[in-house]
Amino acid sequence: MTYTRSQVEDFLFHEAALIDEWRTKEWKELYTEDAEYLVPPTENPDADKNTALFIINDDKHRLDQRAIRLTRRTAHSEFPHSILCHLITNVRLVTDADGKQGSNDIPVHYNQVVYRSKRQITDTYICKVRQILVPEGDSFKIRSKRVILAADTLRPQGRVSIIL
């Protein structure tokens, strides 16, 4: 089966809405049991999570805990919750050399800008995202999300206390 960009965009927009609305417990259900959620070091987007120091290197267990943590008042950095807005653009379904989509693993590349506002300061995260989706009913689940910061450092944002 071939998936259209619209189908994939609908899914990505849904994920972004769950994050922006702080529905993190629903957000984590979008991920497969073998999922990974990664933010690699700024100088090497292709770094290996088993050898390099990442910014985020979550397996499903830690991703779940991240989602639960963000619902607590004691997740101080996000209490009260900051105001978030994801903008997603340049969505591409990546095909193999023969122009074919994978039948199970569907690689998707897109760009996103995430705004986080709190205490009268707005931080901007400019990201290039690589996801691997797998079909799930008439939608998808996420097997891998690698968020590459389009920046050479995490100054001035200073933290990634939100989900990108």
Add this chain to the structure above:
Amino acid sequence: MSIPLPSGPDGYIKDDRANSEFLVPRKAFTSPEVLAAEREQIFNTCWLYAAHASEIPKANDFISRRVGGRELIISRNAEGELGAHFNTCSHRGAMVCREKMGNTKRFVCPYHGWTFDTGGVMVEQPADTGFPDDFFSKGTKNLRSVAKVDTYRDFVFITYNPNAKTLIEYLAGVTEYIDIVADQSAVGMEITEGNHEYSMRANWKLLLENSADGYHGLTTHATYFDYLQATNGAFRTDFDPATMAGKCVDLGNGHAAIEYGAPWGRPVAQWVPQWGEEGRATVDELKANLVARCGEDKATRIAEKNRNILIFPNLVINDIMALTVRTFQPVDAGYLEVNAWSLAPSEEHPDVRKFRQYNFLEFLGPAGFATPDDVEMLELCQQGYQNLPEPMWNDISKGMSQAQNGVNDELQMRAFWRQWNKLMAA
């Protein structure tokens, strides 16, 4: 330089040993004049951490980074000798090195083409005319080097102060703790790939205080402990909670450390069930090697204890669920920059390296389960100081009435502030 702080019999702090009260002026965190004095009297006089030798192992390797607010090239020349030079052309001042790290024979200033070798020696420029024959041969057009560079156990320090005492004298009692870090490898520690370069909208001294503060753990980091509780096998099964009380020591010259039992896994050699039986065999072997090299007592100390080490004025080595080297510097009174790395034995088994890098992020880093909440606390403090001049003082008295201080006391911060006060009042 006049420092706009209240001054009393103890200098700029109130160090009332009779009543066990220790106060620090909040204006020290907000005043641009205090920061200007700190640049002169602290950052321009102390030894500052610049790099780890593993980042520049070979001849002609270089790093460019800010150290104590100044732009440096830290490099090895063609003979492999370590040096540190101001990253500014001797001609008109442009930065001659624009890459973060690499290997090169020459730094060519992009403005007029003045060219320097990796030892900072001016070697050529493109013009045929306009300069006397011996103009460039006198050494006056070389890149200016910093006053002193020295290394302790592969930690590279520099000072801008030509009259500074030796590095070993400066480090005083903290060498014992640096040794415990360096001794975690039989062949040498290394900075691993990747780093955390972030920032906080807070004064630099707030991060120093926070980096070895046991007292804030249970409140600021409640969700980190929730995470550990929710993680199967995150704790050693035979852990004795009494060891968490630990100790806090003043190591001289403003350096200090806390040391305490670690309930969690430590990739140097403390296994937890989360790492599985296969991981156990690997970690047990690491421990056996450590015992063979260091003896039972020291090996157990290395493997099973956490250490948060403060090296005056702005280096932190936290040897906890992973090993981080963290340095930070003020940009202005209310904004600091942090650079942090993961340090590991260079011979580390791939499985253990994987645990290490995974472990690091469960607590540390700008997206860890703890550091973002530290950032929040520091920024709340900085914003709270907007209330000046009314509440004028911070309280750092905890433990002052006790002969011994533990992890949850504040001796380590008093050690810092007493040295800060000594240098600022000088």
